Amino acid sequence: MIEMFVTLGTWDWLIFGVILMALELLAPGVFLFWLGLAALLVGLIAFVVHPSWQTQILMFAVFVTAAVPLWRRLARTGQAASTDNPFLNRRAEALVGRVFTLEKPIIDGSGTVRIDDTIWRVAGPDTPAGTRVRVVEAKGANLTVAAA
Structure with a gap:
């Protein structure tokens, strides 16, 4: 298992991100999108910096941990938007x-x-x-x- 992590490369993260985003299309819930975005970010950073596999996994964990609360905040503010008909469905x-x-x-x-x-x-x-x-x-x- 460790050997799999050691061989993690830029393309692995990019492919993983695309797969997660594709799964989001099959089972929409907006959660996998953020995981895929985090994987894509790790892949893009790995193109430039070439971090160790431990750093890559740590970056992925940090991005996911930051993305989920960010999404919840964005979703909440989108629902609170005023409407021209406040009694719609009421x-x-x-x-x-x-x-x-x-x-x-x-x-x-x-x-x-x-x-x-x-x-x-x-x-x-x-x-x-x-x-x-x-x-x-x-x-x-x-x-x-x-x-x-």
Whole structure:
């Protein structure tokens, strides 16, 4: 096993890096990409400096250890980017505070309201149909309303 490490050369690291990046294409998860990038960096440095095999493995370990937290930080900031529609995929939350007319009366705490092309279940105090109600809370597909 030691002999395999002793014979590590520049091309070995470059090939290893390309293989890891190719595996990333087959099983995407962005983790193997960073390992491949670290191997490519070791290979490029080995072209210039010609370090010992121990130094090459140490460089690979350092690059991988630095790349993974760096990727996590980059991924987190990419998700936090603002969007022009903050309620995307959270439609019910966008309804909170809006006023609608009851389609069916609220009887025993349950009724319905038509919002655009959708009929929503609403919960609240008993109220006759045609009454204007304000959405005060959204839980899943259920809205809680109060008199407007």
